[in-house]
Amino acid sequence: PVPKEEYHEMGDYCVTKAIDAFHARALQQKYKGTNIRATAVHPGIIETGLLAHNPGFGALFYQSMTFAPFRKDVLQGSATTLYCAVSPEIVKQVDDGWFFYYNCGPQNAVGISAPGAADDLVESCEKRQLELVKPFM
Numbered sequence: 001p002v003p004k005e006e007y008h009e010m011g012d013y014c015v016t017k018a019i020d021a022f023h024a025r026a027l028q029q030k031y032k033g034t035n036i037r038a039t040a041v042h043p044g045i046i047e048t049g050l051l052a053h054n055p056g057f058g059a060l061f062y063q064s065m066t067f068a069p070f071r072k073d074v075l076q077g078s079a080t081t082l083y084c085a086v087s088p089e090i091v092k093q094v095d096d097g098w099f100f101y102y103n104c105g106p107q108n109a110v111g112i113s114a115p116g117a118a119d120d121l122v123e124s125c126e127k128r129q130l131e132l133v134k135p136f137m
Contacts, residue, residue: 009054017042019125021113024099026126037094039084040113042102045070046077080104 002012020040027038045061061067083104084090097115098106112118 009050010057013050018113021100021109022118022122022125023129025115025122028094028099037091038099039090039094040100040109041081041084042100042107043077043080044072044103046072046074048074048077 017040024038024040027036031038045067047062062071080101080103084101087104093106099115100107100109100113109115112121
C-alpha cells in the first residue's frame, strides 16, 4: 500500500487507470487467437464519493456546473461495463485492436495507455500483478 503521507487521491486514481489499460493490453496479447477478449473500461464521472476527501477535485467533478452534463449515477455508470460484458460487437472491436471503452463504445487511448506506448511497463505490470496474486492461486 501507498504510505498515507504519499497518497494522492487523484494521482493514484490516474495511475490505476493506466494500469487497467496496461492489463487489458497484456491480456489481449496473451489470449490473441482464442475466444477470450479483454477490455479496459472507464465508466465516466460516477457519483460514488471517490473524491469526497479532496475538496478541490471533488468540488470540480461532483459539484461544478462545468461537469454537470458528464456526471452519472451508479446505475448509469454501469452501462459501459455491461456493454463490454454482453455486446456481440465487442468481439470484432477487440479483434480490430480496441481495448479502451467509454460511454458504451471504443475510444482511442492516448498518452501512456495508447497501443505501442510504454510496452515495457505493460510487461512489468503484468509480471508484478502475477507475483502479487500468486499466494491466492
